[in-house]
Amino acid sequence: MLYKGSCHCGKVAFEVKGEIGGAVRCNCSICARKGALLWAVPHGSLRLVAWGDDLGKYTFGKGSIAHRFCRTCGIHPFAEDVGESGERTAYININCLEDVDLAVVEVFGFDGRAA
Template identity: 45%
Template sequence: MLYQGGCHCGKIAFEVEGELTQVMECNCSLCSKRGYLLWFVPREQLRLSTPESNLATYLFNTKKIQHHFCPTRGCAPFGEASNKGVAMAAVNVRCLDGVELETLKVAKVDGRSR
C-alpha cells in the first residue's frame, strides 16, 4: 500500500510503500518525548516529495540514526539508518495520512536500558 506523509506545515512531504501492520514503540528518552510509533522499511520505499535540503537532522546517543525533523515546526516524520548494511527508514506513523493507529500491533522496545 502507498501512504502519504509529512510534517505539520508541509515543508517535508513524502510517500512510503509497504505493508503497515506493526509499529515499534521505544521508551528511550528521545522516542518517548517525541511520541514516536516507528515503522521500519527499506529506505528505497520512502520517496521525498520535497527537497532534501528542507530536512533538519538530529543525531542522538550512538549517532547511528539520522532523526530528520522540520526546522519550521519541529515535527519529526522519519529517520534513516543502516541495519547490517541495508539502508532503512524509520517512519513515524503518526505523520502518515489516514492511518488508524488503534488497528496496528505495537511492539514495545526497551531502548532506555541500552
C-alpha cells in the same frame, strides 16, 4: 500500499510503500519525548517529495540513527539509519501518515534505553 505523509506544515513531505504490520514505541530518550510510533521499512521504500532546507537531522549517542525533523514546525516524520554496513532502514512515524487508523495498528515496545 502507497502512503503519503508529511510534517505538520507540509514543508517536509514523503511517500512510502509497504504494508504496516505494526509499529514500535521506543523508550529511548528522544523517542519517548517525541511520542513517535515507528514503522521500519527498507530505505528504498521511502521517497521524499518535498524537503528543501527544511529537513533537519539530529543524532546522539552512537550516531547510528539520523532523526529527521522539519526546521519550520518541529515535527519528526521519520528517522533513518546511517550505518555503513548492511541494508539501510527508514523508520516512519506513522502519526505523520495520511489515512491510517492508528487504533488498528499493533504497537510493540522496544527498549531503546538498553540498546
